[in-house]
Amino acid sequence: MGQTNIAVYPGSFDPITNGHIDLVQRSLRIFDRIIITISTNAEKGSSLFTVEERLEMIREVFRKHGSRVQIDSFSGLLVDYTDRIDAKVIVRGLRAVSDFEYEFQMAMMNRGLKPEIETLFMMTGESYFYISSRLVKEVVSLKGDVSGLVPKNVLKRLKEKFQD
Numbered sequence: 001m002g003q004t005n006i007a008v009y010p011g012s013f014d015p016i017t018n019g020h021i022d023l024v025q026r027s028l029r030i031f032d033r034i035i036i037t038i039s040t041n042a043e044k045g046s047s048l049f050t051v052e053e054r055l056e057m058i059r060e061v062f063r064k065h066g067s068r069v070q071i072d073s074f075s076g077l078l079v080d081y082t083d084r085i086d087a088k089v090i091v092r093g094l095r096a097v098s099d100f101e102y103e104f105q106m107a108m109m110n111r112g113l114k115p116e117i118e119t120l121f122m123m124t125g126e127s128y129f130y131i132s133s134r135l136v137k138e139v140v141s142l143k144g145d146v147s148g149l150v151p152k153n154v155l156k157r158l159k160e161k162f163q164d
């Protein structure tokens, strides 16, 4: 048997959306295993869900995927984490052109830090082009409907957060 092909899929996932899930599904066509990992660096009250809540929601979503999808969190540099778990590829989703500059900067910075780790960009599915965790939160906070943009368990938790 050859080496297991592992990709790291990092993000804030505050919360995970159907766009993220689509990307994981696409990545599973290419990689043997995807490690979805939440950055805990910005955990200073700026996120809606705690890291534990976010981990739980992602675990619920991928429960039936078995060992091909693993869920984790990390602090510090992404490239150090990637190295530590012996992965060589970071996967990121690209939606519209507006994502490009931020993603390009991060990919270049990460390459500068550890050239042996490659960033792979995948286009988000057409139906998910306009979804972002930020907008989902905003819409729910204003009592708008985001069913179809996030999985059911996430929708439930979002509603609980904004219940008054």
Ligand code: PNS
Pocket: 010, 011, 012, 013, 039, 041, 076, 077, 078, 079, 105, 106, 107, 109, 110
């Ligand atoms: O979903 P997001 O918020 O766009 O994800 C950003 C994330 C978590 C991938 C990025 O902020 C990150 O990698 N943070 C870890 C710290 C780090 O390595 N910073 C240097 C990368 S340029």
